[in-house]
Amino acid sequence: MPLPVAGDGLWQEGEARAFRRLTLAWMGTMMFLFSTMLLLGYFMRLFQANAFRTMRPEWFYAVLTLHGLGMVATWFVGGMAATGYLLTRYSRPSIWISRLALAGTLVGAGLLAAATLFGLFGTGWYFLYPLPFYSSGVWPPWATGCFFGALALLFSVWTIWVLDLLRAIASRFPLRQALGWHVLSGRPSLGVPSFVLVATVSLIAGAAGLAAGMVLLGLWAVEWLRSGYSNDALLMKNLTFFFGHIITNITMYLGVGVVYELLPGYAGRPWKLSKALAWAWNTVLLLVVLAYAHHLYMDFAQPRVLQDTGQIVSYFLSVPAAVVSIFGGLALVYAAPMRWTLASWLFFLGLMGWAIGGVGAVIDSTVALNSRFHNTLWVPAHFHTYYLMGVVLMLLGFAHHLAVDLTGEPERPAMRHAILALLAIGGYGFLLAFYWAGAHSVPRRFAAYPRELSQGVAAARVAVVFIALIVIAVALYLWETARRCWRAFSA
Amino acid sequence: MTPQVQAFWIFVAMACLVAGFFLWVARSTRQAHEVNQDAARRLRRNFFYSLTGLLVIVLALTLRHMPYPVPTERPERIIFVVGKQFAFGISSRPIADDADWEAATYSAPVQIPTGAMVEFRVSSFDVNHGFAVYSPSGELLGQVQAMPGYVNRLRMRFRRPGIYHVFCLEFCGMDHYRMRGLFFVVPRTNTQSHTRSLLAGTGE
Amino acid sequence: MTTARPMLGSVVALAMACLLAAACPASAQDSLGQPANTPPDETSFIFRRVPDITITPIEGSPVTLSALGRSSPLVITFIYTRCGGVCSPFLESLAAAARQTGGLGSAYRILVLSFDSRDTLADLRAAARAHGLAADQGWIFGAASSPDIARLARATGFWFAWHWSSGQYDHPSLLIAVDQGRIVRMLAGATIPPSRFREITDELRGKFVPSYPAQNRRVAFRCFRYTPGGGIQIGWGFLVLLAPGALAISSALWIFARSRGSAS
Numbered sequence: 001m002p003l004p005v006a007g008d009g010l011w012q013e014g015e016a017r018a019f020r021r022l023t024l025a026w027m028g029t030m031m032f033l034f035s036t037m038l039l040l041g042y043f044m045r046l047f048q049a050n051a052f053r054t055m056r057p058e059w060f061y062a063v064l065t066l067h068g069l070g071m072v073a074t075w076f077v078g079g080m081a082a083t084g085y086l087l088t089r090y091s092r093p094s095i096w097i098s099r100l101a102l103a104g105t106l107v108g109a110g111l112l113a114a115a116t117l118f119g120l121f122g123t124g125w126y127f128l129y130p131l132p133f134y135s136s137g138v139w140p141p142w143a144t145g146c147f148f149g150a151l152a153l154l155f156s157v158w159t160i161w162v163l164d165l166l167r168a169i170a171s172r173f174p175l176r177q178a179l180g181w182h183v184l185s186g187r188p189s190l191g192v193p194s195f196v197l198v199a200t201v202s203l204i205a206g207a208a209g210l211a212a213g214m215v216l217l218g219l220w221a222v223e224w225l226r227s228g229y230s231n232d233a234l235l236m237k238n239l240t241f242f243f244g245h246i247i248t249n250i251t252m253y254l255g256v257g258v259v260y261e262l263l264p265g266y267a268g269r270p271w272k273l274s275k276a277l278a279w280a281w282n283t284v285l286l287l288v289v290l291a292y293a294h295h296l297y298m299d300f301a302q303p304r305v306l307q308d309t310g311q312i313v314s315y316f317l318s319v320p321a322a323v324v325s326i327f328g329g330l331a332l333v334y335a336a337p338m339r340w341t342l343a344s345w346l347f348f349l350g351l352m353g354w355a356i357g358g359v360g361a362v363i364d365s366t367v368a369l370n371s372r373f374h375n376t377l378w379v380p381a382h383f384h385t386y387y388l389m390g391v392v393l394m395l396l397g398f399a400h401h402l403a404v405d406l407t408g409e410p411e412r413p414a415m416r417h418a419i420l421a422l423l424a425i426g427g428y429g430f431l432l433a434f435y436w437a438g439a440h441s442v443p444r445r446f447a448a449y450p451r452e453l454s455q456g457v458a459a460a461r462v463a464v465v466f467i468a469l470i471v472i473a474v475a476l477y478l479w480e481t482a483r484r485c486w487r488a489f490s491a
Numbered sequence: 492m493t494p495q496v497q498a499f500w501i502f503v504a505m506a507c508l509v510a511g512f513f514l515w516v517a518r519s520t521r522q523a524h525e526v527n528q529d530a531a532r533r534l535r536r537n538f539f540y541s542l543t544g545l546l547v548i549v550l551a552l553t554l555r556h557m558p559y560p561v562p563t564e565r566p567e568r569i570i571f572v573v574g575k576q577f578a579f580g581i582s583s584r585p586i587a588d589d590a591d592w593e594a595a596t597y598s599a600p601v602q603i604p605t606g607a608m609v610e611f612r613v614s615s616f617d618v619n620h621g622f623a624v625y626s627p628s629g630e631l632l633g634q635v636q637a638m639p640g641y642v643n644r645l646r647m648r649f650r651r652p653g654i655y656h657v658f659c660l661e662f663c664g665m666d667h668y669r670m671r672g673l674f675f676v677v678p679r680t681n682t683q684s685h686t687r688s689l690l691a692g693t694g695e
Numbered sequence: 696m697t698t699a700r701p702m703l704g705s706v707v708a709l710a711m712a713c714l715l716a717a718a719c720p721a722s723a724q725d726s727l728g729q730p731a732n733t734p735p736d737e738t739s740f741i742f743r744r745v746p747d748i749t750i751t752p753i754e755g756s757p758v759t760l761s762a763l764g765r766s767s768p769l770v771i772t773f774i775y776t777r778c779g780g781v782c783s784p785f786l787e788s789l790a791a792a793a794r795q796t797g798g799l800g801s802a803y804r805i806l807v808l809s810f811d812s813r814d815t816l817a818d819l820r821a822a823a824r825a826h827g828l829a830a831d832q833g834w835i836f837g838a839a840s841s842p843d844i845a846r847l848a849r850a851t852g853f854w855f856a857w858h859w860s861s862g863q864y865d866h867p868s869l870l871i872a873v874d875q876g877r878i879v880r881m882l883a884g885a886t887i888p889p890s891r892f893r894e895i896t897d898e899l900r901g902k903f904v905p906s907y908p909a910q911n912r913r914v915a916f917r918c919f920r921y922t923p924g925g926g927i928q929i930g931w932g933f934l935v936l937l938a939p940g941a942l943a944i945s946s947a948l949w950i951f952a953r954s955r956g957s958a959s
């Protein structure tokens with residue numbers, strides 16, 4: 001039944017309809033941004049395959065920045081929108097705040113596009129201190145201002161949005177229940193859905209990540225406006241990765257929350273809030289704020305305890321994920337009276353991508369190996385696995401679920417098979433080229449590869465073929481889903 | 492096989508295992524039936540213990556192989572490295588200012604005897620760079636960040652003589668992918684004097 | 696948590712102090728090196744050899760620097776006994792720092808050299824006694840010939856300049872850590888904070904300090920510093936790093952406390 005369910009006291013019919021349309025607008029935005037950013041990714045891989053020999057590298061780096069931030073933003077808001085929508089089952093997230101977030105996100109994305117495509121602002125998505133101040137003549141100060149302005153806008157509206165979703169949860173569940181502590185102390189689940197636990201954990205961590213982003217922007221602003229003051233590069237790096245790691249990490253968790261809520265409907269079995277589940281997600285909440293330390297392994301100035309913590313935390317973050325969410329998802333599906341649709345397949349494959357990306361991540365988070373993997377293509381390899389074959393599939397699954405739910409139009413099995421096969425082959429082929437290149441010492445963020453690293457060009461050429469399959473798959477998906485969304489929106 | 496390539500194959504094997512498991516579970520839905528909840532719980536518990544055990548073992552094995560220098564060892568050579576958009580100055584003399592850095596980027600490459608423990612003291616004059624050492628065959632051997640305001644010390648030993656390339660592994664601007672440096676590793680001859688003269692090459 | 700700034704400031708202050716201090720009975724004095732209002736930059740001297748000069752200690756017979764350095768690494772510093780400015784408080788702070796960090800006499804020794812040719816061994820002995828260091832095995836007070844002092848000063852960036860008006864030398868206060876004949880660390884400043892001194896003694900003991908803040912940058916909010924205890928001291932920057940987490944937790948607590956979910 002389409003959400004929000006009107007007439008059960010929470011929502012009135014008009015509001016329910018408005019919320020549905022808003023969610024469809026979010027999904028449309030998500031699909032639009034995704035397909036644009038996808039083409040930018042294609043452009044970059046072509047660039048690395050030497051397809052545009054005469055083009056200046058500034059373009060590669062501007063596109064890298066836009067693609068990276070654009071994708072991170074797209075899937076964060078996608079996850080937030082899906083979470084907000086599913087929360088309407090239990091409480092009332094604010095429509096107006098979500099609208100504000102949508103407007104802010106669109107304006108912010110526009111500003112980012114202007115800074116990068118017109119201003120050639122190219123610092124990579126995490127704008128590591130103090131690179132934005134050292135443009136070596138490539139981008140003008142207005143581009144830097146535009147970029148930071150966009151971030152300030154995005155962080156502000158997203159913080160409000162995150163706090164509002166927390167408020168919505170709080171209006172229905174006390175913290176004790178939202179975090180599953182009552183289950184830990186042996187009481188029954190009291191009807192708290194596991195989705196709410198996952199969402200609560202993600203949102204609290206997300207608030208911390210966004211706060212770090214704000215502090216970071218503050219320090220940037222002070223240095224920009226007051227001459228003679230300089231920031232500590234190590235502190236800035238810690239803050240940058242604290243922010244960056246958490247935002248990307250909780251995007252994954254938001255997607256997982258969606259799967260917790262929707263997959264049971266397809267499997268015909270419940271995914272109950274158990275003791276193990278509560279343990280797992282409370283552990284995640286504790287550890288997720290520390291895991292960022294694995295981005296600083298190669299900063300020998302960082303105290304040794306933080307390096308050790310980084311590896312230990314990164315390792316043990318994989319336990320709750322694997323044992324509770326992934327194993328739980330598999331147990332849910334195993335021999336279940338499963339209704340296999342495009343949406344449920346995407347959820348299922350999304351869990352699989354999460355697991356595979358996790359293997360790549362744990363390997364990389366081993367300090368001894370990180371010496372040889374840090375900032376090679378292994379890094380984009382593992383996070384593209386998490387994203388492209390993980391949370392992206394989950395959220396595309398959500399959009400499709402929504403589209404079918406709202407229009408009632410049945411899907412076409414032939415299209416489903418084509419989309420899934422092309423996505424899986426194209427996706428893993430594309431990723432394997434990244435992994436292989438990373439294992440052969442090819443650095444990330446190289447616009448072109450020097451002669452000594454020509455294996456990078458070879459990998460890029462292979463990847464380009466597979467990306468074409470992804471592009472076709474996404475086009476087919478959009479044909480199936482975006483059209484339905486549009487119809488539901490204008491109905 | 493380099494450690495990276497070994498890790499790659501381990502990754503591929505584990506990814507196949509995961510994928511196989513997922514496909515097996517997907518197939519199991521062809522014949523839906525009730526699942527014994529206790530068995531599932533037992534299985535999960537075993538999975539939990541074996542995964543945790545495995546991680547603890549790997550942790551114990553790898554935490555000892557940190558790239559961070561050991562206090563008891565003393566380096567035989569000290570090499571100063573400073574990154575600056577868009578080249579590495581690598582020198583056996585300290586690099587204190589732009590002029591030193593310029594001189595270091597234009598002078599003859601530093602020579603390091605095989606088997607000597609070298610300490611790279613790595614810093615940056617502008618943005619973050621990544622000092623990454625590549626073997627003559629193009630294998631990434633180790634790296635450390637070059638950070639403004641800090642001097643990071645990376646210790647390495649080189650067995651094979653040849654030309655070692657240095658690439659920048661932290662994005663630093665438009666010519667990041669062209670930012671590089673190099674040094675030579677030369678055979679350590681068995682005559683003491685030669686060794687001593689090589690070693691004396693620092694400082695004075 | 697600034698490092699470079701107070702040091703620059705203090706060196707300038709010490710120069711002023713030397714200038715303004717009460718005049719001593721003075722005769723024509725020499726100067727050496729280029730006066731500058733910044734301390735010698737460590738990176739220009741590190742790992743260079745120091746010249747093997749001959750030192751006449753207040754106890755015992757003349758000895759070469761290399762012979763002295765053979766039994767333990769050395770921390771060398773320059774003073775002159777008639778200094779009405781910074782030398783005395785500098786020695787006090789150095790002694791305090793050495794006491795706090797430990798290892799003096801076993802892991803390293805401190806060599807206090809006079810750069811003033813007027814200083815006699817008796818002057819130096821009196822100075823050592825005045826600071827209560829004469830009997831301390833960890834401290835060596837000594838003199839050297841003017842050419843030897845000049846050689847050592849050139850190799851370490853030390854300088855001094857005679858000021859007729861005040862009858863005082865203008866000079867920086869400098870610590871030079873020497874191990875096996877090479878400079879391994881240098882530290883400048885009118886007083887020696889134990890935390891910075893610790894970095895030097897760690898280096899001399901072969902203990903690895905993974906990084907040190909390079910000079911000539913003004914930085915606010917440093918994350919970490921090395922403490923006299925050998926551990927890591929948390930700076931303001933670290934608190935900045937903890938703020939986001941604290942902020943998130945407290946806002947979550949506030950949100951939940953405010954609405955007290957109408958438990959289902």
Ligand code: HEM
Nearest residue numbers: 041042044045068071072124125380387388444445446470
């Ligand atoms: C088929 C889809 C995609 C393609 C072809 C693609 C391609 C690329 C390429 C070529 C790079 C540069 C790699 C390098 O460092 O050399 C890159 C970086 C990146 N991509 Fe993608 N990508 C895709 C999907 C995604 C998705 C779904 C996300 C989700 C967040 C994403 C996020 C990023 C990020 C964050 C970076 C790093 C940017 C940086 O280094 O600053 N990409 N991508």
Ligand SMILES: [Cu+2]
Nearest residue numbers: 620659663670
């Ligand atoms: Cu660089």
